């Protein structure tokens with residue numbers, strides 16, 4: 001672990017630290033009692049290299065990551081996968097080129113569109129029946145978009161999505177190759193995929209040209225630590241490195257970078273073995289949950305179309321629909337009554353992330369707690385979901401680019417009066433987990449009607465300046 005070793009050597013010298021970060025290597029103030037030991041929290045000192053121009057231990061650590069993933073090169077990221085996604089869009093689609101992407105991409109992509117001025121061309125993802133969330137998209141849609149948009153700078157795909165579902169990425173890569181367009185993949189939730197043959201294949205193996213992974217999500221690194229791999233020369237290395245210099249902090253955390261170095265070492269040495277155990281645990285838990293009345297986990301039987309070609313069993317997606325409660329209520333009870341905190345809940349489902357750090361006794365507790373919830377009907381009798389998530393309206397027409405909409409003067413209008421105006425904000429709804437409106441798009445009557453229903457039914461939404469959805473931001 002080149003970077004970890006260098007930092008430990010530095011710490012052991014008991015250095016006189018006349019540099020930032022300005023805590024002298026000691027836990028600041030009251031934090032000491034919590035065991036925080038920031039001896040590795042250093043800066044660009046002799047022997048510790050420079051993330052923005054690496055030539056020493058950081059370069060060596062990045063090379064080891066690239067070697068492990070079979071990439072041409074890899075970059076450490078300290079502003080999450082977010083910075084990597086934004087840098088890739090900026091490096092491939094500047095100056096108004098088209099970026100072809102599904103509507104269920106993460107909101108970090110919006111930053112890339114605003115920085116680059118790219119023109120998004122949206123694909124409609126399919127919704128997985130019974131669970132209500134968006135997964136992959138059809139290859140015919142992609143072909144159509146590429147034929148009609150000769151100025152496409154890149155295609156962006158998500159693999160896997162938040163629920164662990166993957167589409168036909170090999171097919172997408174094939175189409176991109178035929179059209180000579182680089183394929184960028186947001187693999188924020190898939191750092192671990194490469195390390196077990198029973199997991200869906202990872203994006204680099206399937207032919208992606210650039211891949212971003214939130215190592216902090218499923219690779220065991222600390223929050224915000226991520227990395228980016230280039231799989232081919234189709235993305236210009238210089239432009240990408242420059243975009244990362246622009247977007248990332250000038251004071252990258254050595255603790256975060258060391259956690260990447262250590263995560264790479266752990267995945268290489270123990271990934272397969274730990275995932276072996278984890279998969280057994282996850283499958284056992286899924287079987288037990290499936291046997292509980294009113295509960296069901298996402299599995300093979302729900303997939304099989306090319307838009308939902310496979311799934312990651314370490315992501316336990318449990319539908320609580322039949323119990324007559326919402327996923328929000330189930331998650332609230334798991335936390336309040338059992339101290340079990342889940343990654344996510346939506347109207348129909350709860351989502352547990354089983355990670356490299358999860359033990360069988362923890363999943364056993366989850367199963368027991370779910371058994372309790374399935375036995376005890378919700379307070380006040382069975383709640384019938386009178387207003388389940390309505391069907392998402394079709395993508396509205398894009399009038400100006402997200403960048404122009406973001407830079408334009410804006411005003412707030414009541415949602416009911418927004419039809420025909422141009423949105424200055426993004427609003428995404430979960431489920432299906434996709435954007436209903438993007439900055440620059442016309443707010444159609446169907447969008448207004450849908451958002452009113454979303455507001456009534458209490459379905460979770462993200463991105464809106466007014467979380468109540470009473471008003472929306474529009475371009476003046």
Ligand SMILES: Cc1ncc(COP(=O)(O)O)c(C=O)c1O
Pocket residue numbers: 079080081082083105106108158161162186188189214224226
């Ligand atoms: C699909 C997806 N992509 C990208 C991101 C951004 O990752 P990060 O939090 O590492 O910036 C997330 C975060 O939740 C995500 O779910």
